[in-house]
Amino acid sequence: MRALWSSRTGRDYLSDALTQLDGWTQDGHQLRRTLLLDDSQHAELTERIKVAADALHLRPDVRRADGQTQIRLGSPDGDKITEGDVALAARIEDAYRTVVDLR
16 A cells, blocks of 8 residues: 555645655755765665666666765656655665664
């Protein structure tokens, strides 16, 4: 069973989902996260993101700049953030915790 993404009662499920995803922010029509990782952690996380994104048929933007890994999910072209984007963010968060051994 899938949860409703929106409802007639005005409940904002995207905001509810984002409260469960520490460090993720909504920027227009994208979800963003910046992580402090070393090069080997970045490489491992990037591979895990690729596997999860392929399974969901999504194409996240993952970049490395100044010792930080920057991740953007969603469309910069004005499409709405989808359930898949939120699901991928949750998978990325889980992979990040594994890579940096936060469990």
